[in-house]
Amino acid sequence: MELLKLAARNVLRNPRRTLLDMAAFVICLSMLVFFVGVYRFRIVDGVTKATRYRSAHLQIHALGYDAIARKLPLNMDLADAPSLQRRLLADPRVRMASPRIRFFCHLAGAGEMLHATAMAIDPASESHASLLPEAVVRGRYLKNADAGVLLSERLARLLSVGVGDSVRLKARTFHDVPNLVDAVVIGIVRPPFNSLDQSAFFLPLDFAREFLDMQGRSTEIAVMMTDISDALPVASTLVASLTPAQRAIIEYFDWRHYEPALVADIFIDTRFLAVFFSILLLISVFIMNNSMSMSVFERMREFGTMRALGMSREHLLALVSSESVLIGVAGSLAGCLLGGVLCWYFGTHGIPTDVGELSSIPVSPRFYVISRPVEFAGCIVLGAFSGWLGGLRAALRARSLNVVDVISAA
Amino acid sequence: MHNGPLSLILAALLARLPAAAAAPGDLPPAQEILRAAEEALFPASTVMRIVLTDHRPRTKPRGFRIEVKAARNLGGLLSFLSPPTEIGKKYLFKDRSVWISIPGLPNSIRVSSKEAFMDSTFANNDLMDTGYSDDYDVALEGAALREGRPVYILSCTAKTPQVAYQRIRMSIDRETSIPTEFEFFTRSGLLLKTCRFSERKMLAGRLRAARIEMKDASAPEMFSTIDIEQMTAVALAPNVFSTENSRK
Numbered sequence: 299m300e301l302l303k304l305a306a307r308n309v310l311r312n313p314r315r316t317l318l319d320m321a322a323f324v325i326c327l328s329m330l331v332f333f334v335g336v337y338r339f340r341i342v343d344g345v346t347k348a349t350r351y352r353s354a355h356l357q358i359h360a361l362g363y364d365a366i367a368r369k370l371p372l373n374m375d376l377a378d379a380p381s382l383q384r385r386l387l388a389d390p391r392v393r394m395a396s397p398r399i400r401f402f403c404h405l406a407g408a409g410e411m412l413h414a415t416a417m418a419i420d421p422a423s424e425s426h427a428s429l430l431p432e433a434v435v436r437g438r439y440l441k442n443a444d445a446g447v448l449l450s451e452r453l454a455r456l457l458s459v460g461v462g463d464s465v466r467l468k469a470r471t472f473h474d475v476p477n478l479v480d481a482v483v484i485g486i487v488r489p490p491f492n493s494l495d496q497s498a499f500f501l502p503l504d505f506a507r508e509f510l511d512m513q514g515r516s517t518e519i520a521v522m523m524t525d526i527s528d529a530l531p532v533a534s535t536l537v538a539s540l541t542p543a544q545r546a547i548i549e550y551f552d553w554r555h556y557e558p559a560l561v562a563d564i565f566i567d568t569r570f571l572a573v574f575f576s577i578l579l580l581i582s583v584f585i586m587n588n589s590m591s592m593s594v595f596e597r598m599r600e601f602g603t604m605r606a607l608g609m610s611r612e613h614l615l616a617l618v619s620s621e622s623v624l625i626g627v628a629g630s631l632a633g634c635l636l637g638g639v640l641c642w643y644f645g646t647h648g649i650p651t652d653v654g655e656l657s658s659i660p661v662s663p664r665f666y667v668i669s670r671p672v673e674f675a676g677c678i679v680l681g682a683f684s685g686w687l688g689g690l691r692a693a694l695r696a697r698s699l700n701v702v703d704v705i706s707a708a
Numbered sequence: 709m710h711n712g713p714l715s716l717i718l719a720a721l722l723a724r725l726p727a728a729a730a731a732p733g734d735l736p737p738a739q740e741i742l743r744a745a746e747e748a749l750f751p752a753s754t755v756m757r758i759v760l761t762d763h764r765p766r767t768k769p770r771g772f773r774i775e776v777k778a779a780r781n782l783g784g785l786l787s788f789l790s791p792p793t794e795i796g797k798k799y800l801f802k803d804r805s806v807w808i809s810i811p812g813l814p815n816s817i818r819v820s821s822k823e824a825f826m827d828s829t830f831a832n833n834d835l836m837d838t839g840y841s842d843d844y845d846v847a848l849e850g851a852a853l854r855e856g857r858p859v860y861i862l863s864c865t866a867k868t869p870q871v872a873y874q875r876i877r878m879s880i881d882r883e884t885s886i887p888t889e890f891e892f893f894t895r896s897g898l899l900l901k902t903c904r905f906s907e908r909k910m911l912a913g914r915l916r917a918a919r920i921e922m923k924d925a926s927a928p929e930m931f932s933t934i935d936i937e938q939m940t941a942v943a944l945a946p947n948v949f950s951t952e953n954s955r956k
Contacts, residue, residue, distance in 0.1 A: 404926075406926055410927075411926060411927060466898075466926065468926060470822070471869070471895065472869075473869045473870045474820055474822050474870075475822060475869065475870065475871065475872055475873075475874070475894075475895070476822065476872070476894060476900060477874075477894040477895045477896055478894045478896055478898040478900060478926070479894075479896045479898065480898070509896065511869055511895060
């Protein structure tokens with residue numbers, strides 16, 4: 299305790315130098331707190347929107363479907379889907395287990411025919427987990443009995459149709475036979491992120507099954523959990539409850555399989571942030587090292603006197619180290635304060651993004667900040683460690699000084 | 709699903725043409741009419757030279773000259789004669805499957821018979837499988853006048869869901885048994901394509917339609933035509949319709 303008091307007094311003896319040393323830590327650690335919050339929002343928002351809009355937390359298909367999924371084959375439907383759905387819904391970790399059909403379709407409105415990707419959903423069972431009800435900007439969300447579609451704004455614009463207008467769907471049925479049907483535009487959605495998925499549209503499962511001649515069939519079961527980390531455990535529980543014959547004909551993947559661009563983006567961003575902040579901290583450490591070296595050099599005679607009066611080498615080492623740790627902790631506390639202010643401000647007002655329509659990963663129009671106590675605590679620990687590391691060389695130099703040489707040189 | 713408006717139009721048409729309508733006892737059985745129409749289209753075994761032209765808006769029409777060997781119940785073999793980029797390519801239709809052989813490729817590629825032929829309005833099976841009586845239950849709707857000529861109206865309903873068109877309405881000339889128009893309907897009852905037969909010529913020993921025009925109901929400005937330049941009734945051996953032969 300006495301040592302800490304002494305260290306604190308030494309630190310305050312040269313306030314300008316101390317403040318300059320702290321400044322590096324304040325800047326570095328406040329940025330760390332802020333960017334971790336932004337990045338956390340980026341991940342949570344992106345994953346939430348991607349899974350609620352298109353991929354779900356978990357998808358179950360017929361075995362082999364995923365290998366040719368880019369063709370959206372209808373004839374690889376999931377055998378005994380209702381039974382699988384019932385088993386999943388019996389699991390308390392599952393929020394939603396809903397059959398879907400994805401297929402390629404041509405859409406014609408007032409103008410020419412366009413190629414689009416259709417997703418047939420069970421509107422009632424997906425309403426509480428899906429993003430679609432919130433994304434409707436004109437008209438309304440689907441009902442199970444509708445003979446209509448939800449179009450994205452882009453598709454509606456390209457087709458020159460609005461709510462209440464008729465569109466013609468052309469697709470190949472389960473038997474690979476062309477079929478046509480007229481559908482009403484029930485609603486227009488604005489997906490809450492810029493994405494190539496603006497060429498997708500949605501229709502009720504029963505309507506799609508009649509159109510595609512797929513009564514009772516579906517190509518996937520989309521599953522949403524209360525906690526996303528339960529996706530694979532839930533799948534394992536399901537598989538364990540099946541007979542070997544039933545297990546042999548299904549496959550499942552969690553959201554990471556269907557959002558490779560998002561996963562890659564998270565991976566790259568994490569690595570980039572780690573490298574970036576490591577460099578910033580390294581700079582802070584070097585600044586501290588330089589400053590403490592100067593401080594020790596200036597106080598060599600003082601240290602020599604203290605050693606002559608009986609202070610041990612280890613105590614001297616601890617004293618100098620404590621000074622640098624105190625500067626690091628003080629800097630990180632101030633950095634947490636500044637970072638907290640930034641997090642509060644941008645958490646409220648957001649940061650506008652301008653990614654445009656060509657992004658293939660979910661990017662919200664505005665980034666906010668999600669902060670947690672863990673990064674503040676981590677910053678203080680990091681600040682203390684970096685301070686210690688920065689002052690280590692100077693402290694070792696102070697420890698190794700020769701008392702006689704120092705006093706006689708003075 | 710039933711195509712209500714088209715049924716009403718047909719009923720109105722028949723109601724306005726009492727002279728064209730025949731008493732039920734005067735009309736031959738539907739299967740007989742269909743068989744006669746199939747005979748009038750192509751001989752049981754034939755070699756033809758045709759020109760397929762694909763018309764699209766704002767682009768130059770694409771033309772293909774093709775030699776067709778076809779035998780009922782055996783299959784069909786199409787060999788491209790022009791343009792130069794397509795020479796050597798062959799399409800084999802056999803047992804409801806289509807194989808494409810391309811020079812330089814060791815194996816034939818299997819494609820769906822319901823896919824568009826060379827991106828035209830004709831599907832593969834439109835060109836290669838004209839044996840409708842195998843796949844459809846045919847009923848005689850009645851008689852009518854088309855462009856001043858009396859025709860039978862046949863309604864053909866698919867026997868299985870795998871058949872390309874759920875329903876076909878055929879107009880068959882009463883005197884010559886030459887088809888005048890086919891309308892293809894989907895499972896939902898909507899009109900998918902319309903095929904018109906015109907330009908009668910003496911081909912393979914009888915009067916036949918030498919021009920076939922297929923129009924997509926969803927995009928009427930896009931259509932494809934087949935002009936039959938030559939047709940000869942020739943007995944073809946079964947081994948003509950083999951994948952080995954198609955790769956030669």
